[in-house]
Amino acid sequence: MTDVQLSSEPLDISSCIEKATDPTCGGMNVFIGTIRNKTQNRKVIRLEYESYIPMAIKEMHKIADDIFQKWDVKNIVIHHRTGILKTGDTAVVIVVSAPHREAAFEACRYAIDTLKQTVPIWKKEVFEDGEVWVSAHA
């Protein structure tokens, strides 16, 4: 089962976990990405996430399809937030359930690593004294 969502509403971690719960799965791995209060010692006031929605959904499905090819995994949930986020807000939740834990760990790690490389989502960090599109410049 694959469940992929972009949402401007707060993410519901419990619901993501519930969706991936499966009696054939002994191991579930969850990654939760949260807004930190600091980046390189500058205080973050807020982050603004935007996305190229149809392509982002497509790329997230590609990640899930790749995982099903590579690992014995049963369920993949990827929910990503958009809009204005503050310290402590959850930006992304990824849940992978599998018969055995090794696959769940490896696939979940692959999912977040790949999401950060391929899914068209951008964040702007807003500081007290300026703002920057993350990773835009080398």
Added chain:
Amino acid sequence: MTDVQLSSEPLDISSCIEKATDPTCGGMNVFIGTIRNKTQNRKVIRLEYESYIPMAIKEMHKIADDIFQKWDVKNIVIHHRTGILKTGDTAVVIVVSAPHREAAFEACRYAIDTLKQTVPIWKKEVFEDGEVWVSAHA
């Protein structure tokens, strides 16, 4: 922060996650171990978990201490269930939060792998036609 518990009551995943939530942490990794409906194609009716409680608590704290030595991790929650569990019940929840996700993933994986090797908890699988203490014999 370390929070280690053995519990005969159902584990509360959301509460484990909440305990490890921290504004200095950008990444949180969660492992949830659940009772599968089958082991090597035999249908599991129930599992019975027992523990040598004071030593189990001590060994779980050792795991957390080792993690703090090895990785830049801020919070570790390890809750393990005891008593009679059925298919779909959660046997263990491990949550690790860290400034960066790599440490959270690696430490969480280390925690469950080590727990399965060192923490004095035993499970007996009860099938329709018999029962077995898991891993007792080579």
Added chain:
Amino acid sequence: MIRLLAFGIVKDFFHGSALDIELPKNPTVDILKKELNSLYPEMQKLASYMIAVNNNYASDGDIIYPGDEIAIIPPVSGG
């Protein structure tokens, strides 16, 4: 005339979320990128950028046909 969708920092370069530019008929992605780099020299200061055609990452040699949805994808930073 080709409509380019802009995201992230590219919206700042374009002063908007879309831009129409003139290109030869059925250009390759490479031709589009060269034109873009010349119109918006800031593009070359990005760590990298990709072109998406119809919601897929495109290669330099891919041809752009009328009606394709074209987007400029600066370095992504989700998560």
Added chain:
Amino acid sequence: MIRLLAFGIVKDFFHGSALDIELPKNPTVDILKKELNSLYPEMQKLASYMIAVNNNYASDGDIIYPGDEIAIIPPVSGG
């Protein structure tokens, strides 16, 4: 007289959760294991087992003193 706490499959061997056995004064863990293997040959069919002294895994050469809490730890299977 030393009291041994039993867990998991060892409770089945001992027919109970504790066992008192006679051993020379201040024995090593190794001496305890030999006595145990001889009294309960099933112990040798385990994949392995450890002795815990005062809630810590003990080595063969460790000495057991009066009042120590001794537990027999068959292969663990938590998680």
